[in-house]
Amino acid sequence: MAEFETCSLNPHKHTHEETASIHLHPSNDYSSPSTTSSSWSLHARVHLESKSTLTSPSPLFHADDNIHLHPITTVTPFSQDILQLISKHKLHRLLIQIGDRATSSSFSGNNINDPPNSMGPAGTYISASFLSDTNENNDVETHKIQYATLLRYLIDNSLLPACGGPLDSIRERKHGHSIIVHPPRSAAKNALNIVNVEANLAADGSSFCSPDFIIQSAWGASSCHTSDNWGLFDSLFAPPVDSDASTTSSSALLSELLLGSSSDSFDGDGYDDARHSVWMEVHASPECFTMFQLMCTVEVNRGVSYRIALPSPTVIEDDKTVTTDGYFTLPITLGDLLLGHDTLEQSVAREGWKAWYPCPLSDSSKIHVYMPNGYEVLIGDTPSSGMVEIDTAEWKDDYLDLVEPWAQIYRVDGYKTEFTAIEPVFGIARTIQRPLGIAGPGTLVTVVRVGENTPAASVRVDSLDVLPGHLMRPKMPTMRMVLFQGGGAGSANFVPIGGYDSDTCLIDRQCGMYNRTTLVLADLQNYNITSHTDGTVYLERSVDLAPDSSIWMMVDYDEAYLPFQKFPADANRGVDIFPSCATFTPITSSQEPSITLYSPSLLVLPPVPDMSMPFNVISLSCTLWAFVLGSMINILVRRSTESVRRELTGEKEKRPIDKLKEKLCEKGAKVEALFKRLKVTVATKTSEHGRTDGEIVDEKKDN
Known part of the structure; x- marks a missing residue:
């Protein structure tokens, strides 16, 4: 094994960004409001994303002539497991994505701001890009082995979600799952080319057993994931800080959203954009592996995408009814937008309260709310439409209460919209x-x-x-x-x-x-x-x-x-x-x-044989062989025993005619003995008949 060289680390810069994008969509709409029931309702697509970036003016992973990569030795905001992962496997990009059965088979054009990682296939999808030198062996089997080694490393170091599919099936490809290799097409001399390898293990929504995968500190900035300083994911889906609150983790609430068991994730209007997904992405620029003083960038991105339904405006008889130009408004909280109204109520009942604690070291922590056409949001006294941005970095020393009313959403007067299905582009x-x-x-x-x-x-x-x-x-x-x-x-x-x-x-x-x-x-x-x-x-x-x-x-x-x-x-x-x-x-x-x-x-479904037939065939075959081998052993053992006895006694082996004579003599002796017994019996009976009864009686008396 080649010795690792220690590479010096120049001053680097680390940034951490948190973003929550909420896209509101009308579930149904009518041309005129009703005075006895709600005239409209909304549902939301939520994207939570946390991105950590490390930049350095010098390469972080030095490569010598043998392309042995050397990890940095100083402390960085990233987990050492992530840095070892990048260095050990010459990793340019790694994407782990888990999506439910509602896969991205169509694009309607109204979710252009969705993260591309949320558009993956159903099941567990893992894509890796390796840096490969032109002098290395770039055949397909070599890269498949490299990919399998990477998966083994992720499994052994607990960097894969336990709730994902049976990843050993992907690694060993024993159940028909294809591992697709895209070898580099360029052949530049002394260049580092990129080899893409991907595999998909199809599954349904049951792969979402727990969202702990996205809360792992190894995948984000460690400075934002201590016990006292929570980031975006930790504050929404981790147990509360309040010691008096229940210890029940609200991460189960996210599982309910992803699994669809929560009423917030159900839309009775049949909206077809119900795709849920969780993803992790690691990216290292090729400049991190060169020997030249170039700007190196390492980025870790994690996110989750799901859909929730919002409460509809209802008619209230007292003064609490709020209307705007005859249209009902919807009082809403940030918790309604991030977790859904029903899930928020469950969270309050379980844990007492719910809040968002921005990461104290985040460079950006924002919430983006995209309003649909014809709807406005009233925050305080300022109406807004289109995109509304909330910079939570201003509350670094405080928190955002997700239970308190935040804004009111209403429909613009005179703007009539009809609910129509959007044809996929x-x-x-x-x-x-x-x-x-x-x-x-x-x-x-x-x-x-x-x-x-x-x-x-x-x-x-x-x-x-x-x-x-x-x-x-x-x-x-x-x-x-x-x-x-x-x-x-x-x-x-x-x-x-x-x-x-x-x-x-x-x-x-x-x-x-x-x-x-x-x-x-x-x-x-x-x-x-x-x-x-x-x-x-x-x-x-x-x-x-x-x-x-x-x-x-x-x-x-x-x-x-x-x-x-x-x-x-x-x-x-x-x-x-x-x-x-x-x-x-x-x-x-x-x-x-x-x-x-x-x-x-x-x-x-390939032709499936009757899996019980091998057992039946083995049983019958073993029975036949037991009979054949048992008879053969019996014959061989008996003959050998008789031959040994004759050698010791000097007895000669009898011929078949001698054996027959012996049997005939035995039969004759038996017949002769039988005739003798019959003759004695007849003589006894004759002598008894020749005497009188009196003589017999006198003889018995004398006796």
Whole structure:
């Protein structure tokens, strides 16, 4: 092992930012208010995010010619576990994201300020970017081993949530979960390239067993997470400071929100943006690993995203009723916006009170509340609309009481809004067709959509489809792609007439007003097909789509028979496969942000054998072999015993004729003895009959 060199640490700068973004959305709306019931109601999407950044004018992790990285030796605001993690594994970026079953399969355009990490796939998703030198071995298997080593390090050092999926399944890939490796494409000499490795273990909302994962001090600035100085997450989801209050941790309340068991997370109007997620991200700039005096940046970001429902205005008979121009107002607290009204009441009942303690060393601690169109918020005597910002850093020596009334929300007079479903701007979906049975051959279908209300004239779509060869046998020559344009082809409810795999219309039905074009790989802007030894195929595609269009890709596959040791414990449930993902980038003159969406994970059921048959076969086989071997041993042991006895006594082995003579003589002797006994019996009876009864009686008397 190479010796580590001690690198000097120049003066560095550390910043810590806390942000809570709250987006309000109308659950329903009516054209005119009612005098007997509430005229509107709201729900909110909450994003809590804590970011710690360390900057240094010199590299923190020195690299020598052998690319051995050396951790810094001085104390920093980051946990040493995080620094060792970055240094040991040459880590450029690590993202751990846990999302529930409501995955980001569509984007409606009204959540543009959402953190990108909250848009991940369902289940436990781990993405890692490693720094790799051009002189190193950059084959796929090497990076898979490196990725598995990283996961083992996270598990052993308790840096992964215990409530996540069975991560050993991802690390060892024994249940069909694909580990996707994106090797570096550039080959610059003496350069550090970036290798991206990602894996997803599909699961449902049960992965949210506890939010303690986001409260761990190892993932944030240690100076903001002591017993006396709480940060954003600690103050909202940790036990209270008040010794008289209950010791019950309110972190269970966040679990209720993430699991959907709380009434705050339920929306009777069927709002489809109910996705919940928790994430951790570590990022180190490549300059931290060079030998040159360049600005190095290390960043740790953690966050949670969930949805809550707010109370509706109600009619009160006494003077407490508050109206503005005939419209009911909604008195609200910060606790209602951050935790929901029902959850806040549970928290007050359990712990006595609830407050937000900003981190005393935070450079920024803010709350952003985004109001929907047609609604205003009244804070004191000042009405505000759009975005309202609260700088909690002003209360470093105090706290924000989340129970006290904070503001009143009301609808603007004369502004009429109608509650209408927002058509998704971008979307991706994946399904599977199995006409011959659930475990038989079928067709994988991937659909990428661009809606009609897309502001850009064209959208670049970069997609990735994983065809797992260890679960199925994809037939790539059968791949076909169809482009539909116009006539609502970009809608989420669009289904081609006659089927997506046919260019004819159904009988007695007219074709839709859309254009259908069959595509080949050469028609795409770019594509890359990677095949692995186990038959898994990675298909990367780049295509430009106009508004109101969708591209459909179909690939047939045959069923694959897995060894029984490759099946999970619940084999009859099936095996989840990696979802398809697509990155949408509007092509405009201005730089528009890209959005990455994931399709729902598919559940594939390969042919499952009767798992009791091996036991039955083993039992029957062992019984047969026991009979055969037992008889053979019995014969061999008996013959050897007789041969030893004859050698000791000098007796010769009898011939079969001799054995027969002995048996005949024995039979004859038995017959002769039988005749003698019969002769004696007959003579006795004859002598008794020759005497009288008197003689017999006299003889008995004499005797």
